[in-house]
Amino acid sequence: MIMGSGVITLTTDFGISDAYVGAIKGVILGINPNITIVDISHEIEPRNISQAAYILSSACPYFPDGTIHVAVVDPGVGSDRKAVILRTARASFVAPDNGILSYVAEDKVEIVNLTNRNFWLNPISNTFHGRDIFAPVAAHLSLGIPSGDFGEAISSLVELPQSRPEVMANGAIIGRVIHIDRFGNLITNVKQSDLPADGIIIEVKGYSINGLNASYADGGERLALIGSDGNLEIGVRNGNAADLLKIECGDVVKIDSTSLNT
Amino acid sequence: MIMGSGVITLTTDFGISDAYVGAIKGVILGINPNITIVDISHEIEPRNISQAAYILSSACPYFPDGTIHVAVVDPGVGSDRKAVILRTARASFVAPDNGILSYVAEDKVEIVNLTNRNFWLNPISNTFHGRDIFAPVAAHLSLGIPSGDFGEAISSLVELPQSRPEVMANGAIIGRVIHIDRFGNLITNVKQSDLPADGIIIEVKGYSINGLNASYADGGERLALIGSDGNLEIGVRNGNAADLLKIECGDVVKIDSTSLNT
Amino acid sequence: MIMGSGVITLTTDFGISDAYVGAIKGVILGINPNITIVDISHEIEPRNISQAAYILSSACPYFPDGTIHVAVVDPGVGSDRKAVILRTARASFVAPDNGILSYVAEDKVEIVNLTNRNFWLNPISNTFHGRDIFAPVAAHLSLGIPSGDFGEAISSLVELPQSRPEVMANGAIIGRVIHIDRFGNLITNVKQSDLPADGIIIEVKGYSINGLNASYADGGERLALIGSDGNLEIGVRNGNAADLLKIECGDVVKIDSTSLNT
Numbered sequence: 001m002i003m004g005s006g007v008i009t010l011t012t013d014f015g016i017s018d019a020y021v022g023a024i025k026g027v028i029l030g031i032n033p034n035i036t037i038v039d040i041s042h043e044i045e046p047r048n049i050s051q052a053a054y055i056l057s058s059a060c061p062y063f064p065d066g067t068i069h070v071a072v073v074d075p076g077v078g079s080d081r082k083a084v085i086l087r088t089a090r091a092s093f094v095a096p097d098n099g100i101l102s103y104v105a106e107d108k109v110e111i112v113n114l115t116n117r118n119f120w121l122n123p124i125s126n127t128f129h130g131r132d133i134f135a136p137v138a139a140h141l142s143l144g145i146p147s148g149d150f151g152e153a154i155s156s157l158v159e160l161p162q163s164r165p166e167v168m169a170n171g172a173i174i175g176r177v178i179h180i181d182r183f184g185n186l187i188t189n190v191k192q193s194d195l196p197a198d199g200i201i202i203e204v205k206g207y208s209i210n211g212l213n214a215s216y217a218d219g220g221e222r223l224a225l226i227g228s229d230g231n232l233e234i235g236v237r238n239g240n241a242a243d244l245l246k247i248e249c250g251d252v253v254k255i256d257s258t259s260l261n262t
Numbered sequence: 263m264i265m266g267s268g269v270i271t272l273t274t275d276f277g278i279s280d281a282y283v284g285a286i287k288g289v290i291l292g293i294n295p296n297i298t299i300v301d302i303s304h305e306i307e308p309r310n311i312s313q314a315a316y317i318l319s320s321a322c323p324y325f326p327d328g329t330i331h332v333a334v335v336d337p338g339v340g341s342d343r344k345a346v347i348l349r350t351a352r353a354s355f356v357a358p359d360n361g362i363l364s365y366v367a368e369d370k371v372e373i374v375n376l377t378n379r380n381f382w383l384n385p386i387s388n389t390f391h392g393r394d395i396f397a398p399v400a401a402h403l404s405l406g407i408p409s410g411d412f413g414e415a416i417s418s419l420v421e422l423p424q425s426r427p428e429v430m431a432n433g434a435i436i437g438r439v440i441h442i443d444r445f446g447n448l449i450t451n452v453k454q455s456d457l458p459a460d461g462i463i464i465e466v467k468g469y470s471i472n473g474l475n476a477s478y479a480d481g482g483e484r485l486a487l488i489g490s491d492g493n494l495e496i497g498v499r500n501g502n503a504a505d506l507l508k509i510e511c512g513d514v515v516k517i518d519s520t521s522l523n524t
Numbered sequence: 525m526i527m528g529s530g531v532i533t534l535t536t537d538f539g540i541s542d543a544y545v546g547a548i549k550g551v552i553l554g555i556n557p558n559i560t561i562v563d564i565s566h567e568i569e570p571r572n573i574s575q576a577a578y579i580l581s582s583a584c585p586y587f588p589d590g591t592i593h594v595a596v597v598d599p600g601v602g603s604d605r606k607a608v609i610l611r612t613a614r615a616s617f618v619a620p621d622n623g624i625l626s627y628v629a630e631d632k633v634e635i636v637n638l639t640n641r642n643f644w645l646n647p648i649s650n651t652f653h654g655r656d657i658f659a660p661v662a663a664h665l666s667l668g669i670p671s672g673d674f675g676e677a678i679s680s681l682v683e684l685p686q687s688r689p690e691v692m693a694n695g696a697i698i699g700r701v702i703h704i705d706r707f708g709n710l711i712t713n714v715k716q717s718d719l720p721a722d723g724i725i726i727e728v729k730g731y732s733i734n735g736l737n738a739s740y741a742d743g744g745e746r747l748a749l750i751g752s753d754g755n756l757e758i759g760v761r762n763g764n765a766a767d768l769l770k771i772e773c774g775d776v777v778k779i780d781s782t783s784l785n786t
Contacts, residue, residue: 007553009546015444016278016540019320019491022271022302026324029269029298033326036553037300038561040546046445047500058543062550062655064557075500078477126477128490131324182539183570215602215650228652229543238571238599277567277706278540281582281753284533284564288586291531291560295588299562308707309762337762340739388739390752393586 005066007036008138011056012072012130013044020128024070024135027121031139040069047075049099050160051249054179054187057103058229060091069104070130070138071095078126083114083133085147086157092147094138096129099160108157115151165190173255175232177204177247184240188253190232199258200224204234205245267328269298270400273318274334274392275306282390286332286397289383293401302331309337311361312422313511316441316449319365320491322353331366332392332400333357340388345376345395347409348419354409356400358391361422370419377413427452435517437494439466439509446502450515452494461520462486466496467507529590531560532662535580536596536654537568544652548594548659551645555663564593571599573623574684575773578703578711581627582753584615593628594654594662595619602650607638607657609671610681616671618662620653623684632681639675689714697779699756701728701771708764712777714756723782724748728758729769 008028014020021042028037040059044052052073060069074081074096082097087110093101097113114133117124119140124132137150165175165188175190186204202209202224213223216235222245227233234253235241242248270290276282283304290299302321306314314335322331329352336343336358344359349372355363359375376395379386381402386394399412427437427450437452448466464471464486475485478497484507489495496515497503504510532552538544549561564583568576576597584593591614598605598620606621611634617625621637638657641648643664648656661674689699689712699714710728726733726748737747740759746769751757758777759765766772 005553006557007550009550011546013444016301017303017305018441018443019302019317020443022273022300022317022321023324025300026269026271026321026326026329029267029300030324030326033268033298036557038546038549038553039540040543041541043541046502055543055546059546059550062547062554064550064554067550076479079479081479125490126480127487127495131490179542181542181544182537217600217603217605218650225651228649228655233651240570275706278563279565279567280703280705281564281579282705284535284562284579284583285586287562288531288533288583288588288591291529291562292586292588295530295560308764338741341741343741387752388742389749389757393752 003066004068004142004144005064006034006142007038007063007067008142009038009040009060009063009067009069010042011040011044011052011069012042013046013048013052014042014072014130016042020130023131027131027135028139031136032142035139035142044073047073049073051179053100053103053160056100060104063091065090068092068094068138068142070134071100072130072134073100074098074129077129083129084154084157085112085114085137085141085150087147092141094134094141097158099158101157102160105157110147111154111157112147113151113154116149119150165194171196171257175253175255177249177251177253180242180247180249183235184242184244185227185233185235186241186247187227187229188232188234190253190255192226192230192232195232195255196257196259201256201258202234203254203256205247205251207245209234265328266330266404266406267326268296268404269300269325269329270404271300271302271322271325271329271331272304273302273306273314273331274304275308275310275314276304276334276392278304282392285393289393289397290401293398294404297401297404306335309335311335313441315362315365315422318362322366325353327352330354330356330400330404332396333362334392334396335362336360336391339391345391346416346419347374347376347399347403347412349409354403356396356403359420361420363419364422367419372409373416373419374409375413375416378411381412427456433458433519437515437517439511439513439515442504442509442511445497446504446506447489447495447497448503448509449489449491450494450496452515452517454488454492454494457494457517458519458521463518463520464496465516465518467509467513469507471496527590528592528666528668529588530558530666531562531587531591532666533562533564533584533587533591533593534566535564535568535576535593536566537570537572537576538566538596538654540566544654547655551655551659552663555660556666559663559666568597571597573597575703577624577627577684580624584628587615589614592616592618592662592666594658595624596654596658597624598622598653601653607653608678608681609636609638609661609665609674611671616665618658618665621682623682625681626684629681634671635678635681636671637675637678640673643674689718695720695781699777699779701773701775701777704766704773707759708766709751709757709759710765710771711751711753712756712758714777714779716750716754716756719756719779720781720783725780725782726758727778727780729771729775731769733758
């Protein structure tokens with residue numbers, strides 16, 4: 001088993017105005033005062049599990065081996081949805097089992113269903129398992145307690161509906177915008193490896209973009225490039241593409257190639 | 263006296279866009295480089311002392327014993343309002359004496375009026391005592407300097423106007439919405455112990471809710487439950503109650519019971 | 525050379541909703557797990573270099589000697605703009621060379637053009653040098669690696685267009701609003717030392733303010749004072765001056781004196 005990195009990260013939809021995130025950190029520090037807690041984001045849209053899954057998967061590869069990632073977007077809190085630890089080759093994840101770990105579970109080593117109440121706050125609320133279950137479990141895990149002590153092993157996780165792009169009969173690719181970042185750049189679910197080798201033509205909301213640029217500083221008004229997480233991204237030089245092109249999450253992005261029989 | 267926990271928390275209305283919070287943290291780390299600083303919230307509405315009092319009281323029970331909580335919503339900065347340390351059985355608080363500590367002062371052990379300028383920045387500004395007084399005092403306190411060294415003991419604090427619910431002659435309860443959280447849930451000043459044992463009917467803005475639910479996953483469109491901090495809370499399943507019911511902080515929530523002679 | 529303080533600060537326009545800041549912190553902690561990372565602000569307006577320069581200069585004097593400040597507002601990422609380390613008497617700065625260090629470079633000791641790719645992530649993206657260059661360089665610098673190892677010394681930095689106030693023939697001063705803080709207070713580029721000794725009359729957007737106040741608690745509806753960073757500041761008691769006076773960044777503030785021949 002990999003050694004801990006001394007780092008716990010948090011990805012939630014709790015926002016930063018309420019007392020929720022503070023309470024979570026208080027619980028963690030009460031159990032492991034030597035841990036470093038890093039916020040990935042608390043500004044996930046309320047109840048948007050797939051956005052959280054994307055943001056988590058985008059940040060977590062950059063953390064040191066042995067990091068524990070807590071992800072809590074949990075509309076089913078208080079229902080019978082499971083709470084789990086996922087261990088992979090490089091990291092551990094503590095989260096509700098609702099699809100939020102879909103993009104980080106590829107190299108899964110172990111999944112544990114959290115049933116051992118000895119590691120939870122007592123009593124627990126029905127509305128805030130981030131504070132009452134996920135935080136104390138992550139903190140105890142960071143102390144080196146084996147994941148198997150937290151409950152029984154299970155073999156699979158709830159998965160998000162497939163969000164990989166579709167490939168048409170003629171080779172064209174139908175992808176989607178899955179995230180709009182702070183700059184208004186449109187991040188799609190199309191990976192570099194999905195793209196045709198050359199002659200790329202990207203269509204989105206009636207606009208057409210020819211070829212890929214290397215960076216935002218290098219290009220015209222509208223441009224496409226492979227973003228920093230390896231996904232196809234559409235932007236506007238020194239502007240906000242989402243506002244200018246009136247594009248929203250879920251909108252279709254079609255990729256053709258001049259080398260295809262279109 | 264309790265040992266320090268190595269943690270200082272911050273609750274302010276300084277926001278996260280300006281340089282204010284960074285400057286406070288710089289001052290603290292210059293005095294005690296080994297401290298862990300945790301943000302509870304910097305998004306308190308500008309000058310909203312009672313909101314800060316509620317948020318602070320909601321998060322601070324979850325921090326380890328000996329934690330130092332700095333709370334700065336300070337519209338009277340530069341006037342003759344006092345600056346204080348409050349010590350309780352479990353924690354210490356450093357704040358302006360303007361009511362912001364109203365909900366955490368129940369088990370007070372000592373109150374110190376901060377008059378010893380040796381622990382302040384020199385010179386101090388008239389507009390930013392968070393950086394110039396509260397931060398260096400908290401940092402020195404975290405080094406183990408006795409609270410009595412920071413000034414002279416005083417016997418009482420400024421209190422917020424009473425915000426407990428009213429009980430009517432027939433036993434009905436008139437409470438208020440005191441906070442709206444990020445999900446639009448309405449947190450009231452009614453505690454579980456205030457409620458009648460059974461037959462609860464909650465009225466708010468012409469809507470009526472019968473009985474309490476156990477969680478947000480368990481219930482109809484509009485529902486009431488005891489929230490994670492023990493207060494009566496009103497919400498909408500998978501929705502934003504504040505927006506849908508057009509409710510604001512300060513709005514009245516009336517609790518009747520079918521067992522009352524209404 | 526000064527010893528490190530064990531602190532790295534971050535000032536960016538990356539916002540707090542995306543995975544960008546988390547990825548930067550992961551990279552830093554992977555290289556130096558003992559570092560303390562402090563956010564100054566991630567809410568710089570997208571691509572607003574001069575705002576970042578002001579916020580950075582306002583917070584950094586309060587950090588302990590030897591602190592490393594990372595500042596990334598980088599519209600030219602992927603172009604041939606340089607990336608640099610600036611060392612001053614008290615601190616080090618890691619940033620793109622685009623003017624963002626204009627207000628902290630007065631006592632510069634050394635400037636290094638970052639060309640040694642051994643300290644970068646490999647591969648690097650064309651769109652996110654915050655994660656791929658600035659974060660790992662700052663982390664390695666915090667381990668005590670000499671700044672000269674990161675590239676070759678250069679003699680000057682790109683400077684922002686001069687933003688000091690103008691002095692008219694009759695002694696009147698023409699300044700500008702350079703920042704509006706969370707409270708709506710208008711921070712100008714006029715320093716206390718720029719002001720006439722007495723008889724100050726401040727004009728902004730047709731409003732006139734006579735003399736300086738000591739604090740926001742002490743004054744009428746509209747007031748002017750020397751703010752916590754030593755700049756002339758205009759505000760409204762218990763209100764939002766920017767909203768009430770309809771003032772924006774860049775608006776002119778004129779300072780006359782009754783002792784001038786106006």
